[in-house]
Amino acid sequence: GAGVSQTPSNKVTEKGKYVELRCDPISGHTALYWYRQSLGQGPEFLIYFQGTGAADDSGLPNDRFFAVRPEGSVSTLKIQRTERGDSAVYLCASSFGRGRGETQYFGPGTRLLVL
Amino acid sequence: AQKITQTQPGMFVQEKEAVTLDCTYDTSDPSYGLFWYKQPSSGEMIFLIYQGSYDQQNATEGRYSLNFQKARKSANLVISASQLGDSAMYFCAMRSLNSGYSTLTFGKGTMLLVSP
Numbered sequence: 001g002a003g004v005s006q007t008p009s010n011k012v013t014e015k016g017k018y019v020e021l022r023c024d025p026i027s028g029h030t031a032l033y034w035y036r037q038s039l040g041q042g043p044e045f046l047i048y049f050q051g052t053g054a055a056d057d058s059g060l061p062n063d064r065f066f067a068v069r070p071e072g073s074v075s076t077l078k079i080q081r082t083e084r085g086d087s088a089v090y091l092c093a094s095s096f097g098r099g100r101g102e103t104q105y106f107g108p109g110t111r112l113l114v115l
Numbered sequence: 116a117q118k119i120t121q122t123q124p125g126m127f128v129q130e131k132e133a134v135t136l137d138c139t140y141d142t143s144d145p146s147y148g149l150f151w152y153k154q155p156s157s158g159e160m161i162f163l164i165y166q167g168s169y170d171q172q173n174a175t176e177g178r179y180s181l182n183f184q185k186a187r188k189s190a191n192l193v194i195s196a197s198q199l200g201d202s203a204m205y206f207c208a209m210r211s212l213n214s215g216y217s218t219l220t221f222g223k224g225t226m227l228l229v230s231p
Contacts, residue, residue: 048218108159109158
């Protein structure tokens with residue numbers, strides 16, 4: 001596929017459980033972003049990767065959230081001890097990472113519901 | 116800090132008519148970019164149009180145009196000849212162009228409904 005893909009598309013879990021959300025960016029894109037979108041809101045930044053390293057994780061709400069991108073392509077967002085307030089759509093975006101005004105292309109998101 | 120304000124929670128338009136979706140922004144950066152994204156019910160954010168703060172002309176992409184008024188700090192999206200498939204949420208976003216990268220700051224969005 002040519003676009004950003006995210007799996008799973010939907011995830012239902014119980015409070016206190018651990019979840020992993022996966023993002024597969026567009027081939028050749030070195031920059032990868034995670035956003036979180038709560039109901040009725042626009043997306044909010046979580047973390048940014050340039051290559052394998054997290055260049056900016058200032059948007060992560062607390063230490064229960066962690067993300068990796070070990071080979072500079074696929075990224076996994078990990079949430080420990082989930083809480084009901086973590087319920088949201090988690091969006092991944094990627095870009096070439098070469099220009100300051102360049103466009104970020106988004107995936108379809110993972111809808112997380114914490115019961 | 117950057118802020119995007121979209122004051123229209125919802126807009127209705129008849130098919131084939133034009134519609135304007137409002138967006139105002141606030142930033143202290145002298146150089147910035149403005150984006151519009153469409154989010155249908157499937158959830159994917161679809162890029163529509165981009166305007167740089169130093170661009171002399173308003174951006175256009177097919178039926179989409181951006182009415183950029185820098186002094187008013189507004190970047191309204193104009194959709195001409197609306198189609199039923201245009202029904203979706205529309206988000207205005209911005210990013211600073213001063214650093215090597217920056218993340219997008221989004222508004223709360225406007226729901227557009229196109230009726231036959």
